[in-house]
Amino acid sequence: MVRVTFSDIRAAQTPTVGFGASTDPRKAGSDSVNNTALFVTVFLACAVEAVEATTVVLAMGTARHWRSALSGVAAALLLLAAVVAVLGPAISAIPLDVLRLVVGGVLLIFGLQWLRKAVLRASGHKALHDEDAVFRQQLAAAESASTGERGMVRDWYGFTVSFKSVVLEGLEVVFIAVTFGANAHDIPVAAAAALIAVLVVAAAGIAVRAPLSRVPENTMKFVVGVLLCAFGTFWGAEGAGATWPGSDAALLVLVPAYGGFALLLAYALRDRSKART
Amino acid sequence: MIARLNSFAKFWYDFFVGDDWTVAVGVVLALAATYLLSRMALPAWWITPVAVLLLLAFSVRRKVRSCE
Numbered sequence: 001m002v003r004v005t006f007s008d009i010r011a012a013q014t015p016t017v018g019f020g021a022s023t024d025p026r027k028a029g030s031d032s033v034n035n036t037a038l039f040v041t042v043f044l045a046c047a048v049e050a051v052e053a054t055t056v057v058l059a060m061g062t063a064r065h066w067r068s069a070l071s072g073v074a075a076a077l078l079l080l081a082a083v084v085a086v087l088g089p090a091i092s093a094i095p096l097d098v099l100r101l102v103v104g105g106v107l108l109i110f111g112l113q114w115l116r117k118a119v120l121r122a123s124g125h126k127a128l129h130d131e132d133a134v135f136r137q138q139l140a141a142a143e144s145a146s147t148g149e150r151g152m153v154r155d156w157y158g159f160t161v162s163f164k165s166v167v168l169e170g171l172e173v174v175f176i177a178v179t180f181g182a183n184a185h186d187i188p189v190a191a192a193a194a195l196i197a198v199l200v201v202a203a204a205g206i207a208v209r210a211p212l213s214r215v216p217e218n219t220m221k222f223v224v225g226v227l228l229c230a231f232g233t234f235w236g237a238e239g240a241g242a243t244w245p246g247s248d249a250a251l252l253v254l255v256p257a258y259g260g261f262a263l264l265l266a267y268a269l270r271d272r273s274k275a276r277t
Numbered sequence: 278m279i280a281r282l283n284s285f286a287k288f289w290y291d292f293f294v295g296d297d298w299t300v301a302v303g304v305v306l307a308l309a310a311t312y313l314l315s316r317m318a319l320p321a322w323w324i325t326p327v328a329v330l331l332l333l334a335f336s337v338r339r340k341v342r343s344c345e
Contacts, residue, residue, distance in 0.1 A: 101308060106293060108304045108329065113295040116336050125341050171292065229333075232304075233325045240308045241315030242322040254326060261330055265337055 037251065038184045039193045041227040045176050046197035048220045049169040052134075054205040056165035059138035064158035071152075072162030080170045084178060091182045097239050103179040104236025110172070111228025118222035119262050123269035176228070183235055226262060230254040297339070303332040 060069035091099065120126035138161075150156045173194060181190030234244065234251055244250035294301045307328030314321035 101312075105304050105308055108325075109293065109295065109301050112300045112304070112329065112332055112336065113297070115333060116297065116300070116340070119333070119337050120340060123341075125344055229329055233329055236304075236308050237311050237322055237325040240311040240321070240325075242311050242320075242325075243315075244322050250322070257326070258329065262333065265334060269337065269341060 042177050042190045042193035043197045044220050044224045046173045046194045049173045050198045050201035053166045053169040055135050057162045059135050060158040060162045065155035068155035068158040069162040072159040073166050076163045076166035087178050100235040101239030104232045107228050108232030111225050111232050115225030118225050119266045121218050122266035226259045229258050297336050300332050
């Protein structure tokens, strides 16, 4: 199957064959790096959101009614699958330059928001996301809420809270997975990363029947923020007509540069915070 | 009805823009500048990375100052 790299699809001058089968060893290496980065970004983004959704579903199942909570999850997954079914072909129909410009811009905005929160958390200016605390809050709210039955759902409260949680956390993930996959011309890798992440987190949640507080969620958000910013920059600028020096290899500079800058920012703010106290 | 429309619009605003609208505006301006420079056949790749670093630093600084 002929597969082109991230950059210069527009020009389509030198199509290469994907996953190490390229005749140009530098391009083959670049392809596998980008596919790895694609997998890691989608996997981490999905895992982070899945941890948050799992916490709420566990609270609903524990305090209310497991079957209703899981029905809410199933309904939400069906809705998200429908969104993917509509969004996927629609995105594929958009001209590549426009897609990269728009998607790059949105990924940059997402990435900067994630990274900003991660820097604030790392520097002590924002409370760390605590799944145990979220679980306790949800549990208390669920225990005090009144019960109600609607149709086939025995506990409407547990159903709707689980449904909303999975839909809200899932929408961002769907957007990231679909746009990353479409832009990289590798939707199967993005879809596999998303599916594996959700399955791993769900299996862990079912196994421990407790919030997954040991998952290094804040660190993962930091890494995802850096990766979203790097890919958003790469695709956005390319969609706007810029040509990257080194082509795809520019990503190998953008990722450590953004990561290093964000770490420096966090350390500088932490020192300032300590100096004030 | 209007309340529902408002909450629908607020959801999508929060989803795409988040809690610092200046970041979104900065990203749009950076990409517009990249487009204009590349149309003039000038090197434009550096604009977005520089903008990202500046936007992150200013956004974090603004939030920290508002907390102090």
